[in-house]
Amino acid sequence: MNTRFAAAAIALAALLVSLLSFTSPAQAAAGLRVGGGKIYEANGSQFIMRGTSHAHTWYPSRTGSFAGIKSLGANTVRVVLSGGRWTPNSASDVSGVITLCRQNRLICVLENHDTTGYGEQSGAYTLDQAVDYWIGLKSVLTGQENHVVINIGNEPYGNNNASAWTAATSNAISRMRAAGFQHMLMVDAPNWGQDWGFVMRDTAATVFAADPQRNTVFSIHMYGVFDTAAEITAYLQAFQTAGLPLVIGEFGDMHSDGDPDEDTIMAQAQARGIGYLGWSWSGNGGGVEYLDQVTDFDATRLTSWGRRLFNGANGIAATAKEATIYGGSSPSPSPSASPSTSPSPSASPSPSTSPSGGPKSCSATYTVTGQWPGGFQADVTVTAGGATISGWTVKWTYADGQAVTQSWNAAITTSGSSVTATNVSYNGGLGAGATTAFGFLGSWNGANGVPSVTCAAA
Template sequence: MRRLLTAIVTAIVAFVAAVLVSASPANAAVGLHISGRDIVEANGQKFIMRGVNHEHVWFTGQTGSFANIKAKGANTVRVVLGSGKRWGPSTDVPNIITLCKQNKLICVLEVHDTTGYGEDGAAATLDEAVNYWISQKANLVGQESYVVINIGNEPIGNTNPGQWTAATVAAIQKLRTNGFEHLLMVDAPNWGQDWQYVMRDNAQTVLDADSKHNTVLSIHMYDVFNTATAITDYLNRFQTNGWPLVIGEFGWQRSSSNVDDQTLIAEANARGLGYLGWSWAGNNDPYLDMTNNFDASQLTTWGLRIFNGPNGITATAKEATIYGGTSSPSPSASASPSRSASPSPSASPSRSASPSPSASPSRSASPSPGGRTCTAVYTITNSWPGGFQAEVKVTAGASAITGWTANWTYANGQAVTQFWSATVTSSGAAVTARNVSYNGSLAAGTSTSFGFLGSSTGTNSVPAVTCTAS
C-alpha cells in the first residue's frame, strides 16, 4: 500500500512539474521586446519611441545633452558610437547607459562606422559592428529593459544593396549565438532610405532569422520621402504585413525636395510608430540641428517643429514604465521654450505640474472671396495654466493656390509666443500668419498646418479665423 501511495504521489508531482514547464514560454521576454508589430516593455506595456539622435562619439564632452533632451520631453535617445574602424572606439558605454537611466531615457546604441558600406570604402561591415558589440557584452547584459542595440547605422550604401539581407541575417544570428537577448534594431540599406525596397521586400526573412523574434526594422527618411504619398505607401506595406518598424532618423521639410516631416510624424502618431529625429546638435546645419551649439534654450526651426509641433515629442511622448512613467511630459517643462515671452515658472521638468486637459475646441473660417480660396481651422491642442499650444489647418478651395494668409483677433488677452511652419506677426490682439517657402503651394482640396505656443491669463476662447489665398 505504501509503495502504491508513493507511486501516486510521484506521478502527481511529475504531472504538476510538466504542466508548469509547458506553461512557461520557450523564449521568455527579457526587457524590451517585440509583440506583434509593437515594442513592449517586460511588463507588456507598449512603448513608443519619441526622441532624437545624439552625436556622442564626436562630442563626448556634451554629456549634459542627455538631461536637456529629457527636459524637452523625449523618452528615447539614439546614441552615436564608434567601433574603432572609423571613429572611437567608444569605450564609455557604461557611462552612457548610466546617463540614460539617470535621465529616464531608453537608450538606443548604434555603431556608426557601418554607414554606406559597399559605396564608402572606409565603412565597417556589419560583422565588424557585431564584434564591437561582443566586446561590450559585459556592459550590456542585464540592461535589456533600458538598452536597444542598433547593430549598425545605414549599413549598406547604394552599391549592391541586395547584400543587406544576408549580412543582416548573419549579424542577428551571431549576436544571438553570443548570448545577447536585447531588442535589436536593424537599419535599411540605400544609406538607410531603402529606396530600392530591399528591406521592405526581405523584411520577413530578416525577422524570421532572429531566434528570439526580437528585432525591429528601422527606416531613415530624408529626401526620398518628400511627399505624403511616398511616406504613407511605405508605412502601409509594413503595417499590412504586421512588421515592427521605427523611423530611426529624419529631418524636416525646409524645401519641397526634403522629407515631409509633418506627414511623417502625424502618420507615426496615428499608427503608434516610434520616431527619432536627427539630431540634437553638431551638424552645423540648420536642416539637421535641433539646437544651436547644443544650447537647449536655442531651439532651431527644426527643434521647434519636432518638439513643439503638432504630433511632436512634447504632445505625444510617454516615459517608459520601467522608470515609473505613465503620461506625457508637462508642457511647462518642454513645450514652453526658454525664448518664450512668457516662460514657465518651473525650471525643473521633473517637478512641473501636468497640464490641464484641453477640450480641443476649434473654429473654421468661411472661404475668402475670389477665384482662389482657402479655409482655416484653429484648434487648441493642449493647454496648461498660463499657456497653450494651438494648430491652424489651412485647406485650399476648389482651385490650387500658391500662397495663403490667416488672420484672427484674440478676445481674451492671449498672445503668440513661438511658432513654426508659418511666419506669424502680431499687432495688439490681431494676429497674421503667412505661409513659408515650403507650404504655400497647395493643390485643390489639400491642406497644410502650422502651430504655435501662446500665453493666456484665464479664458482662452477660440477666435474666428479668415483665410485669403493667392
C-alpha cells in the first residue's frame, strides 16, 4: 500500500458534531464497556490493553503460549480463530481458549480471521458470515463479558469497495446485539486494517450509533501506512478529540509495505491512554517471519521485535496493568494525556456494613460512575470476607426516589425504594478476599445520593 495520509483530517469537524451525543457513559449490559472514549471494567476501573496476538487457529496445540505471553507482562491476548476458512475452532475449543486466558489472568480478545481482505482476497468471508460464527459460539461466550472482547472480523475489507465497510460493520453490530451478545465489541478498519482511505475514521460516528449499547471499540492496524509520527498522531488525535474509543489492534516494527514508526506508536499510545496489541507471538510465515516476537513459541527466546515490544521504552513490561477482575491495580492515564471525557464518580463510595455472626461474610461498595440529566450509571463491588462464599446478596434503600432501569452481572429486584441484588450463576462463588462486581443504569430527579449498602454471604 503506497497511499499516505493527508496532512489535515478530512471531515473532522463533521465527525465531531455527529459525536456530541455519544459522550455519556455506555449503556452496556455487562462486563467491559466504553465510556467517554475509554475502556472500563465493570467496577469502573479504566483498562488499557497491552498485549499481543496469538495465531491459535493455526497452532491449536501451542497452549503454553498463553502462559508465555503473561510471563512477559501482558494483560491482554488477541486470539486468532476461524469459522471455516481454515480448520474451524469449535465451541469446546473456544471455551478452552477462554479458560486459558482466565487461568493466565489475561483479557481475551477473540477475533474471527475469516474476513481478512474481503473483496480483494479470494476465499475471504463476509462480516455476516463472521456474525453467524459468533452466534454459533454464544453458549460458551455468555457469562464471559468481564473477560472476553469479541473482535467481529479481522481486516474485513481489502482495498476494493472499502466504502461498503460502514454499512456492513453497522449491520454486523446490530445483528450481534439482536442475538443477545452483551460483550464489548471490537471492529477492525478496512484497507487491510490500515484505513488509509479514512473510511473508518470519517464514519465512526455512524458505526458507533449502530450499537444500542454504545459499547463498540474501533481497531486500527498500523503497518507501512503509519511510517511517520505525523500520520500516527493525526489519526489517534482524530478519535481522541471525537471521544470515540480506539485501540491499536495490530502493529509491527517493520513490514513489507513500509517501516512502521513503532516508537511513536507505543509512546503515543502510552501518553494518550490507548491500548495496543503487537502482531504476533510466533509462527508467522509467507515472508513475514520477522513479525515473530519469540522464536518457536518460546518466551525465553525473544526476537529483536519481541524485545522492543515487551521490554523497550513504553513497552508492555513497563506499562501494562493487570485487569482488576484478576486482582490487578487500576491503570492510570499518563499525566501528559489529553483531557478525557470518561465517567468519574459523582459521589464518594459508600462502604457496606459487614454482617456478623458467622465465618462467611462479604462487604460491598456502591459507586456512581457516571451521571447525566435524568440518568446515571453505578457499580457495586462485592468482596468476600475471610472465608470462601458460594453466593451473596446486596441490599440498599434509595432516599431520593432513584430507580434501577437496567442491570448486568446481578439479578436485581425492587420493592418501592428498596433494592435487592443477588449473584448470577457465574459470580457467586468467591474465594477469601476475592472480588466481583455488578452494575446498573438508573433514573434520578433532583438528587442522587449514595445509599448505604449491606452484603450477606451464603
